[in-house]
Amino acid sequence: MSRIAVVPGSFDPVTLGHIDVIARAANIFDQVHVLVVHNPDKSALLPLTQRVSLLTAALREAGLPDTVSVHSWSMGLLVDYCTDVGASVLVKGIRSQVDVAYETPMAIMNRSLAGVETVFLLPDPAHAHVSSSLVRQVAGLGGDVSPYVPRVVAEYLETT
Numbered sequence: 001m002s003r004i005a006v007v008p009g010s011f012d013p014v015t016l017g018h019i020d021v022i023a024r025a026a027n028i029f030d031q032v033h034v035l036v037v038h039n040p041d042k043s044a045l046l047p048l049t050q051r052v053s054l055l056t057a058a059l060r061e062a063g064l065p066d067t068v069s070v071h072s073w074s075m076g077l078l079v080d081y082c083t084d085v086g087a088s089v090l091v092k093g094i095r096s097q098v099d100v101a102y103e104t105p106m107a108i109m110n111r112s113l114a115g116v117e118t119v120f121l122l123p124d125p126a127h128a129h130v131s132s133s134l135v136r137q138v139a140g141l142g143g144d145v146s147p148y149v150p151r152v153v154a155e156y157l158e159t160t
């Protein structure tokens with residue numbers, strides 16, 4: 001049976017840290033659904049459709065296998081998406097103890113709700129300081145974000 005993992009996130013915008021974690025997930029699981037989630041707790045810089053387009057282009061740029069696909073989800077629980085597509089695992093990237101503290105209650109809740117396990121993957125430490133929120137801030141203040149995001153994202157942010 002094919003093992004499907006879901007890598008969820010806001011991806012506002014996708015960073016090289018995200019790509020690193022998605023690539024690691026692709027090496028472990030048969031199918032990887034990268035899921036762009038509407039997070040009502042955050043006001044997004046980019047519309048959901050734009051985040052999906054940039055993520056799709058960034059995965060192509062990174063040369064990831066076609067077992068990795070991009071989807072979006074804006075209704076209901078994340079575990080409902082997992083159940084709908086037959087995914088038993090969520091994958092989250094962990095940069096620090098702060099991420100562990102933030103992700104642990106959600107991981108336990110998702111297991112309690114639907115038996116979906118969460119696997120934490122460690123990205124390359126080179127990306128440990130990279131987050132979408134810092135990229136948004138640096139880009140908004142006119143800084144160069146090209147070391148932290150896929151080329152397609154850097155080009156998009158430069159022209160908007």
Ligand code: PNS
Pocket residue numbers: 008009010011037038039042076077078079105106107109110
């Ligand atoms: O990239 P982000 O913003 O850190 O991603 C957060 C995200 C979207 C993965 C997180 O907000 C999430 O898991 N949302 C799903 C909402 C849900 O199902 N909540 C109930 C169980 S924890």
